[in-house]
Amino acid sequence: MHICVKLLDEIIAGAIKEDVGTGDLTTMITVPEGAVTEGYIYAKEKGIIAGTWVAERVFYFLSSEIKFTYQKKDGDRVNRGDVIAVVAGPAGPILTGERVALNIIQRLSGIATQTAAITDKLKGFGSIVVDTRKTTPGLRVLEKYAVTVGGGRNHRFGLYDGILIKDNHIKVAGGIANAVAMARAKAPHTLKVEVEVETREGVLEALEAGADIIMLDNMDFEAVSEAVRLINRRAQVEVSGGVTEDTVEGYARAGADIISIGALTNSVKALDISLDVKEIKIGS
Structure with missing residues (x-):
């Protein structure tokens, strides 16, 4: 880096x-x-x-x-x-x-x-650990560098280099389908479109809308396993929300491709x- x-x-x-x-x-x-x-x-x-x-x-x-x-x-x-x-x-x-x-x-x-x-807990699994934007103001580039030193990877660096449609965007846009459609219409074709969902219904809506990455927010192991089955490799699966050193392996076993952890930088x-x-x- x-x-x-x-x-x-x-x-x-x-x-x-x-x-x-x-x-x-x-x-x-x-x-x-x-x-x-x-x-x-x-x-x-x-x-x-x-x-x-x-x-x-x-x-x-x-x-x-x-x-x-x-x-x-x-x-x-x-x-x-x-x-x-x-x-x-x-x-x-x-x-x-x-x-x-x-x-x-x-x-x-x-x-x-x-x-x-x-990351040591995920050896043998296909999941990767990534950071978030929950960093110290002014030190993001250094803190994200430190994540890579520890064997993790970087999520987007800021609002300028990735599309992540979260719950508040969905509300303002009038739903997942509308938000994804607007992203497809206005964003460069080289950018993936990621959508945050909290329910089974949200997973299905994001799939129907054609999201490239579906972020499962604050779901338990069972819900993640079901979502992975529903998605069936049609999109990448990211797990986020309260993931800890004690629970990260469980999410990897449930089939997450990406596991994002704000605690890597915001409360270390x-x-x-x-x-x-x-x-x-x-x-x-």
Whole structure:
């Protein structure tokens, strides 16, 4: 997954502005001019690492003299105490960038870890796990990247790159058939049309309307199994709504092609990661 440097720098600049503002008072007061240091970014619990290169970019953004040496790469599994990277250089910028860098790598690693735990449960099944638009404002591209590090895939990135007709669209359009017909008439032929349904009747309406993907929202295993039988490969089947690590395998067994999980990004626990400065040297 490619993330352009310009967009990444905009995210980093915003995060640094939020945290540093007009200056890091504590560092300016307590760190001698010319001080250099070496520190270790390390895991305090086991998980999957993601966002190391973003953390490197944070430090580079503050000082091009900081050397960032990788000990682990994105996608690596770590245990408590494992060193992820070594940072060395001017002490001031390292301490100023510490929290922003850690916030990003902790959150992305948490997303990758949760995604991996879920995708591991689906080995041997034909289902894929995808994320949703339930992301942190301004961080969507990074959070969706972290999902791919954990072995998941991305749903649409925004409202601009996919058609997903949900319950409110259906109400305003006057029904599933009308909504799908309008989508077919106005949308590029290269885009698939996905429809969210909540009932057996909705499944049949979406099929009749010619939906490419039918999203089964908040259905139990039995209802999903019946819907899969009714659809009979005439459309892809997506399951969504309250799916957890404990229930995802059941939906795969029921025949879902795609399982979308908002909790991958909207309520994930950050991985516990720290930066420990080992030594301070005063430059000549």
